[in-house]
Amino acid sequence: MxxxxxxxxxxxxxxxxxxxxxxxxxxxxxxxxxxxxxxxxxxxxxxxxxxxxxxxxxxxxxxxxxxxxxxxxxxxxxxxxVDVNRFVATLGAVAIVFLITRMRIAKLRAKAAEAK
Structure with a gap:
């Protein structure tokens, strides 16, 4: 062609x-x-x-x-x-970011407590 x-x-x-x-x-x-x-x-x-x-x-x-x-x-x-697949993917991404952020905050707080 x-x-x-x-x-x-x-x-x-x-x-x-x-x-x-x-x-x-x-x-x-x-x-x-x-x-x-x-x-x-x-x-x-x-x-x-x-x-x-x-x-x-x-x-x-x-x-x-x-x-x-x-x-x-x-x-x-x-x-x-309503795109259910997109909604579930977005919800999953938000949950992963939330869990990673919580884990980092917990580590920083533990380090700060050790330093005292």
Whole structure:
């Protein structure tokens, strides 16, 4: 695939259809799911000492749920998605920092008590 074709394909990947899913209607409530999408692309071209030309590139994209818009009786409401994995990871990191800090404080207090 040529570099310009590759970049066009990468650009087409990052469309609004990646952010908003098809609306779902049930019991008079319209739900429009939304996601946070990010990505990046890079490429290059060049030639070697023998005069051979080459080109290439790479692309990566990621998405995760952000929430959904709900439409009911003419009212629009944003309902954020809860990322339980991120919450648990953050809680774990805070607990580890807390325990390390407590351990260091205890060591410093023990040293101070010995010095008296």
């Amino acid at each position: 040529k570099l310009d074709e590759f970049l066009t394909t990468a650009k087409e990947t990052m469309t609004v259809k990646r952010v908003y899913a098809e609306p779902i209607e049930k019991d008079g409530v319209l739900v429009i799911p939304a996601a946070t999408v990010g990505g990046g692309a890079g490429g290059g071209q060049g030639h070697d000492k023998t005069g051979q030309d080459g080109e290439g590139g790479g692309f990566g994209a990621g998405a995760r749920p952000a929430g959904a818009y709900t439409v009911s009786d003419g009212n629009v409401r944003w309902v954020p998605a």
